[in-house]
Amino acid sequence: MFNRLSKCIKKLGNKKKTTIKDIANVLGITPSAVSRAxxxxxxxxxxxxxxxxxxxxxxxxxPNHLASALRKGKSNLVGVIIPRNNSNFFSSVLENIEEVLNKKGYNIIITQSNESYKKECSSIEALLYTQVDGVIASMANETVDLSYYEKIKSKGIPLILFDRxxxxxxxxxxxxxxxxxxHxxxxxxxxxxxxxxxHIAGYSKTRIYKNRIRGYNDALEKHGLPIEKDLIIESNxxxxxxxxxxxxxxxLNERPDAVYAAGDYAALGALQVLEEQGIKVPxxxxxxxxxxxxFTSFVKPSIxxxxxxxALIGKLAAEAFLERVNNPKVKASLNKIIVDAELIIRDSSNKKE
Structure with missing residues (x-):
């Protein structure tokens, strides 16, 4: 066997990848026996x-995991699409998705769209090619056309959306x-x-930011305050x-006495300008x-x-996937799981302290 191994190693010198057939040749057995072993x-x-x-x-x-997945019809891989990875929110969601799925024998493939629709579509194509068993995703800001997500569904692959x-x-x-x-x-x-x-808003074509603008508007109307278009500015x-x-x-001729930013990084940018202008917050x-x-708890004033x-959103998204994949024949009603958010009041808005 040693001589056959030496000859095979020399033969493989210019070869890119070892195959099951190469192992079979060394041992003098069939490739199917190698595969079973x-x-x-x-x-x-x-x-x-x-x-x-x-x-x-x-x-x-x-081992060729793609070929194995094609043979078995199961890859034990789950694709996770996030808009960006420089966010504590998305990092925490990822960590908890992975923790839950790892315990059930799944690994995750992480892709980030960087808020680009084109990159998101490319990621979906790659995940489908890799034969993932499911996709858990939060959409890019640019995404309006849902055809690529419909493609996931058309292949019978469980699709779970979170946040967006x-x-x-x-x-x-x-x-x-x-x-x-x-509100x-x-x-x-x-x-x-x-x-x-x-209101420093996200783009209203994205559902979550549209709902945040709607909540902002309705809260003002409830208290008899006017909705002024020049006080609502959409951004990334x-x-x-x-x-x-x-x-x-x-x-503006009449500047605001409060700013609600639909993202912490935008809030931090706003705070920097206020400090540079010598404007007291709050x-x-x-x-x-x-x-x-x-960073919102570390800066001064804290935001x-x-x-x-x-963490809870990540765990629930992973569990929703497991429920779908473990009961593929059960056409259960859609799960719309709403988690209670918490307003953390810190120095930047606490005027009554």
Whole structure:
């Protein structure tokens, strides 16, 4: 066997990848016997299994998981699509999805869209090619056309949406009630004595930001306050967006006495501009963000924000997938799981302290 192994290693010198057939040639057995030995088949002797695994290791054999998935109809891989990974919210969701799925024998493949529809479509194509058993996703800001997500559904692959998702897809969803949460923020600012509240919004074509704008508007109307279009500015909610929009708001003839940003990074950008302009927070302008990023408790003044319960959302999204994959023939009603968000009041909006 040693001579055959030496010859095979030399022969493989210019070859890219070792195959099951190469291992079979070394041992003088059939490729099917090698395959069964690698998969710990009960009809293969322990002696053969040990020999096969030793030769596989010597030849640096790497199993072809895609081919295996095609044969078995199951890859034990779950694709997870997130808009970006530089967010504590999405990092926490990922961590908890992985924790739940790992315990059930699944691994996850993480892709990020960077808020790009084109990149999101490319990720979906790659995940489908990899034969994933399911997809758990939060949509990009740019996504309006749902055809790629419909493609996942058409293949019978479980699709779970979290945080951002569209009702038109009719799939399981896990997230908070963005309308009520936005309403709660405005109520808090009004309770602090604010009367002219601006909203640094996300793009309204995305459902969650549309609902946050709606909650903001309805809360103002409930208290008899006018909805002023120049106080609602949509953006990507990045730090530079917060800086730019805050400057626009300060340039108004009548500046706001409070700002509600639909993302913490935008809130941080707004806070930077207020500090640079010497405007006191919250005395002159109160500020509330959204997502409870770690920095919100460290900056001065600390930023009031919304805790979206990311760990719970991750666990529930993973469990929703497991429920679907374990009961494929059961056409259960769609799961729309709404998690209670929490308003964390800190220095940036606490005027009554």
């Amino acid at each position: 690698l998969n710990n088949h009960p009809r293969i002797s322990e002696k053969t299994k040990i020999a096969v695994k030793q030769v596989a290791e010597n030849l640096n054999y790497q 998702g569209e009702n038109d897809l009719n799939v399981d969803y896990v997230g908070i009630d963005d309308y009520l949460t936005s 709660m923020i405005v109520e808090h600012l009004l309770d602090q004595g604010c009367k002219r509240i601006a 909610l990045r730090l530079n967006d917060g800086r730019r929009v805050m400057q626009e708001l300060l340039n 005395e002159e302008i109160a500020l509330v963000g959204f997502s409870n990023e770690p 009031s924000t919304i805790d979206q319960k990311s």
